Amino acid sequence: MESRGKFCEKAKPFLAVIVLQFGYVGLSIISKFALNKGMSQHVLVVYRHVVATLVISPFAIIFDRKVRPKMTVSIFAKILLLGLLEPTIDQNLFYTGMKYTTATFASTMCNILPAIAFLMAWAFRLEKVNLRKLHSQAKILGTLVTVGGAMVMTLFKGAKLDLPWTKGHEYHGSTSDLTTHDDPIKGAIMIGVGCLCWSSFIILQAITLKTYPAQLSLTALICLMGTIEGSIFALIMERRNPSAWSINFDSRLLAAVYGGVVCSGVTYYVQGVVMKSKGPVFVTAFNPLSMVIITILGSFVLSEIVYLGRVVGAVAIIIGLYLVLWGKSKDQSPFTSANEKEALEMDSVKETSNQELVVIDFNKVRPTHESV
Numbered sequence: 001m002e003s004r005g006k007f008c009e010k011a012k013p014f015l016a017v018i019v020l021q022f023g024y025v026g027l028s029i030i031s032k033f034a035l036n037k038g039m040s041q042h043v044l045v046v047y048r049h050v051v052a053t054l055v056i057s058p059f060a061i062i063f064d065r066k067v068r069p070k071m072t073v074s075i076f077a078k079i080l081l082l083g084l085l086e087p088t089i090d091q092n093l094f095y096t097g098m099k100y101t102t103a104t105f106a107s108t109m110c111n112i113l114p115a116i117a118f119l120m121a122w123a124f125r126l127e128k129v130n131l132r133k134l135h136s137q138a139k140i141l142g143t144l145v146t147v148g149g150a151m152v153m154t155l156f157k158g159a160k161l162d163l164p165w166t167k168g169h170e171y172h173g174s175t176s177d178l179t180t181h182d183d184p185i186k187g188a189i190m191i192g193v194g195c196l197c198w199s200s201f202i203i204l205q206a207i208t209l210k211t212y213p214a215q216l217s218l219t220a221l222i223c224l225m226g227t228i229e230g231s232i233f234a235l236i237m238e239r240r241n242p243s244a245w246s247i248n249f250d251s252r253l254l255a256a257v258y259g260g261v262v263c264s265g266v267t268y269y270v271q272g273v274v275m276k277s278k279g280p281v282f283v284t285a286f287n288p289l290s291m292v293i294i295t296i297l298g299s300f301v302l303s304e305i306v307y308l309g310r311v312v313g314a315v316a317i318i319i320g321l322y323l324v325l326w327g328k329s330k331d332q333s334p335f336t337s338a339n340e341k342e343a344l345e346m347d348s349v350k351e352t353s354n355q356e357l358v359v360i361d362f363n364k365v366r367p368t369h370e371s372v
Helices: 002-036 041-063 073-100 103-110 113-123 134-155 184-211 215-237 251-278 280-285 289-300 308-329 334-354
Strands: none
Touching: 002 041, 002 073, 002 251, 002 280, 002 289, 041 073, 041 215, 041 251, 073 184, 073 215, 103 184, 113 134, 113 184, 113 280, 134 280, 134 289, 134 308, 184 215, 184 251, 184 280, 215 251, 251 280, 280 308, 289 308
16 A cells, blocks of 8 residues: 555656646647637637636635745746746737647647756756766757657658548548648747747746745736736737627637636646656656647547658657656756755654663773672
């Protein structure tokens, strides 16, 4: 039972980040449907974080009462920047860039996230890298292989695979590929800058958690700042279109609620929890896995045709993930090492307190003479 408990404890971070990828897959489908129905991407970002703030705040108030540290100017400035980086800049740039390109191209660009996050974590010393060590080389190689596999899945089709459950079905491509592309270069730049902001958000969140470890409160404050800053931006962009703010019980409301609860509130919180033990690189390494999930679900649920390029890319992603995780298992992140050090010190204190120290003063020991 004890070994099973340890296994479950070790498996929690892996399961958490995999579940997050399923959440992203659902968001991409629901939000794309809402945007195709005419919803403003700027308004969607605002409503999404309004929902996230309303859902997370009560939990933060109740459960973080005893662990919430004092707010300082430095922490508040970091929270303002966090609310600006991902909730406002990244999401607005991503959705707008998608309009200039395609959903497929946008998803492909987002797969550079692990590489950017790895370099930034290395620069800020949140990730241990020693080029002479094999496990560090494995992390670098695994990151490159994962990103490369995601690119292969999207850019190369290859031969069509006739699987039993896809026979008799013809896949003619996604509707997003039929979109008119006004300026693909502008779209690529927007998505690229958005990925940079997303990576910066993850790194800054890891740094902020060191001085503000109340994860629920931090999540609620990020969503609140994202709502305020996003509202200002949306009001400017939609100043001549007040009808853009209208919302009914349709796909627009579903996109706002789903995105707010799953992909903002829950995701920010889970990211913080996992990063405290595994670091930011671990979280971002799983990002390309969403493409594998989409391919599998599309094949089984929608009977979409699977091409050899997607299978090769999926295998490359899995191999790359294994290399990254193997490398991570051979070193300790700054967060984990600190926790383990504290635990070892506590164990040492306990052992010392439980031991009986026997001191013998040999000057007071007198020999006894036995008479025969």
